[in-house]
Amino acid sequence: MRWDALFDDLESQLASATSAQQESEIRERTRAEQSRQTLVHRLSGHRGGDVGLVTRGGRSLTGTLTTVGAAWIAVLAEGRSVLVPLSSLSSLRGLGRSVGPPLSGVGARLGLGSALRALSRDRAQVAVWLVTPSARYTGVIDRVGADFLDLGLFSSGDERSVRDRDVVTVPFPAVDTIDSAGSSG
Template sequence: MSPAYREVMRWDALFDDLEAQLESAATRGQENEIRERTRVEQSRLTLVQRLTGHLDRPLGVTTRGGRSLTGLLTTVGSAWIAVLVEGRSIIVPLQSLSSVRGLGRGVGQPLTGVGARLGLGSALRALSRDRAQVSIWLIAPAARTTGVIDRVGADFLDLGLAGPGDGRRGTAMRDLLTVPFASIDTLDAATTPE
């Protein structure tokens, strides 16, 4: 082989190597860009989106007040979820969630329209309208109180506490307990609020 031919082959090999390196760098750059875009997209996900991606499936929740519940996720509002546990609908404010078990990789869409406006007050007003007997579990001290929701304000509810044999309304109410939403760990109801 002539020295000139070897020199051409060496240049060809050098150019091939440079081309391979550029191709490899471009591929790595694209992969890095895809990973970065994925991270940015994931950083915008909300807990509500994670939960809506799991509607009508079983999950477990642990609350700040220490309750551990396992049931079917039936409703996701903007500030609360409803979990069906042994025939009872349990409302858990999102601020009370300590952890959630059993969520798959699924993600739902952001809430829009009426769903986006379904705050905790909306769920509680539905229960108040139905005059449903509820049990409210407080975060601290971890305590349960049973009664009928008499009034729902912007950030609190009044729970009518009936004495033994008392009715659900009016003068039969023995006492009224005012509970800030921030103190509610969970709320057990016989029905799911609409």
Template sequence: MRWDALFHDLESQLQAATDARQESEIRERTRSEQSRVTLMQRLAGQAGRPVGVLTRGGRSLTGILTNVGSQWIALAVEERSVIVPLSSVQVLRSLGRSVGQPLSGIEAKLGLGSALRALSRDRAQVALWVASPVSRYAGVIDRVGADFLDLGLVAPGDERRAANIREVLTVPFASIDTLDSVARTE
């Protein structure tokens, strides 16, 4: 009987060592997989969910993540849409555990310029926030270059007409903190 107990004890020790080795391997594989997840994949997995963003300009926004581009995200915040360049993001809050697929095809090509060109084409009124010093400019995007935009400053509610333009600002993409849609006054 003593031999049976000894063999049973050895089998238990071997099983415990095997279980510990498997658990360690699983943890290591999980860490390895997580190390390959990009911020864009993490954000893509949050589409349609509430997300908090703190920008380098100090803006604290909470809204529904509506779009993810290769260099920007869009949030629905109250009654407006807000584009936040990834270069402006300092902290993200309330991200769930979901991870999306890497951006591919057209999505991977939708840089900040693409989003800004769409707003320019629509002649949408925007509020452009720059980070340093924190400033807000209201107007219509006149032109979008490779790494800058021209913003025609107009009074809120005014259409983009030559007579309504007070000044045109040229803003490098690197200076943009956020860009908000402006509700039209009817």
């Protein structure tokens, strides 16, 4: 009988050690998998959900995450669409634990310039907020280069032609957010 108790004890210790080793391996694999996730994965897993964000320029927005691009997101906040470069994000709230698939195909190649060219093509009136707090320009995107945009400026009620407008060139790293027409942040 003494031998039975000894073998039972050894068997219990082995089962405990095996269980602890398996749990440790699961935790390590989970950490390794999480280390490969990008912010785009996290954001794409939350598409359609509510999100709060703060930008490097100090803007605080809350809205619905509508689109996730390779280098930007779009949020519907207070009835306007807001384009936010990922490089401008300071913090995010409300993402939960969900993770989406990596972007693939065309979506993986659509950077900030692609989104801005669509706005330029549509001749949409936008407000370009700069990383410098409280700096904002309103107008129409006239041209989008590899790393800059040209914004044709006008004041409210300005009916001048495109040729007569002042133009400001904004490097992409200076862009904090871009709001849709009629927005006032």
